[in-house]
Amino acid sequence: MAEPAADILVVDDDARLRALLQRFLAEQGHRVAGAADAAAARSALASMEFDLLVVDVMMPGETGLEFVESLRREGSDTPVLMLTARGDPDDRVAGFEHGADDYLAKPFDPRELALRIRTILRRAQPAAPAAAPLGLVQLGDRWFDAERAELRTPDGVQRLTGGETALLTALARRAGEVLSREDIAAALGTPDAGERSVDVQVTRLRRKIEADPREPRFLHTIRHRGYVLRPGP
Structure with missing residues (x-):
């Protein structure tokens, strides 16, 4: 097509x-x-x-x-x-x-x-209809809407870039599971991206979903393994 x-x-x-x-x-x-x-x-x-x-x-x-x-x-x-x-x-x-x-x-x-x-x-683009709907993902006082590529905050709606949406969607679909940097790069459609490039994109995302990116509550680094998203209130 x-x-x-x-x-x-x-x-x-x-x-x-x-x-x-x-x-x-x-x-x-x-x-x-x-x-x-x-x-x-x-x-x-x-x-x-x-x-x-x-x-x-x-x-x-x-x-x-x-x-x-x-x-x-x-x-x-x-x-x-x-x-x-x-x-x-x-x-x-x-x-x-x-x-x-x-x-x-x-x-x-x-x-x-x-x-x-x-x-x-x-x-x-919005997620394909064939994919199982992710629903809203709670990140403290924020809610991630993958279908609209939006992060709902107490102050309103914050738009996410395509890369940020793809990263957060990949992590949310496998919430609680550690994703390697290779897994994340593949999910972003950039399999040749180096480890540091993935780390930078994670850092950018933390600035939007974490109250204190230096002390993350939801998007955690697992040393020598990768990253895991743990949604919750």
């Missing part, structure tokens, strides 16, 4: 690469816009909603990392795939720390780009 078309914004100061990406993604059936820098991207985001942002890390002025971090601070949960000419583990971790959903090093095979985009878009 064909993948549904998505509205994608490509943010890259390299005009040639930006044009190539726009053309390639359009050939994949997507509706694609481009922006040369963070300021242009903000202008595009103000005029329409996008399903995915493809953002270059190294841009003049506001870098891709700074741009994505600011979007997350402002409450945006739009999925982000970051592109960079530097692909070592520390750079990947930095991308996740700043709020990226996935990370791809240049040069890359366009087919891998298309695959990662499909994975991110699928992850951002």
Whole structure:
């Protein structure tokens, strides 16, 4: 079955690469816009909603990392795939720390780009009807609604990113069971993600579900084994 078309914004100061990406993604059936820098991207985001942002890390002025971090601070949960000419583990971790959903090093095979985009878009969709409904998961005074990708708090509803929703859903479906970092990476659709990348995503999630992320009540680290979610009042 064909993948549904998505509205994608490509943010890259390299005009040639930006044009190539726009053309390639359009050939994949997507509706694609481009922006040369963070300021242009903000202008595009103000005029329409996008399903995915493809953002270059190294841009003049506001870098891709700074741009994505600011979007997350402002409450945006739009999925982000970051592109960079530097692909070592520390750079990947930095991308996740700043709020990226996935990370791809240049040069890359366009087919891998298309695959990662499909994975991110699928992850951002509501759970498939065939899956057993998870129901609401209590985390103290917060409630996780997997179907709506929402975290209900005493102050209202907090949106979760696609990656945060996938991570919390995977943990909640196997609540009380220790998931290895490999299990978590597979559930997120990023099996090649290193251990530190998984740890960073867990840290980001704790900031949203724990009153004190340094002393977690619900999302526990099991040394040398992985993580376990223990929901409750």
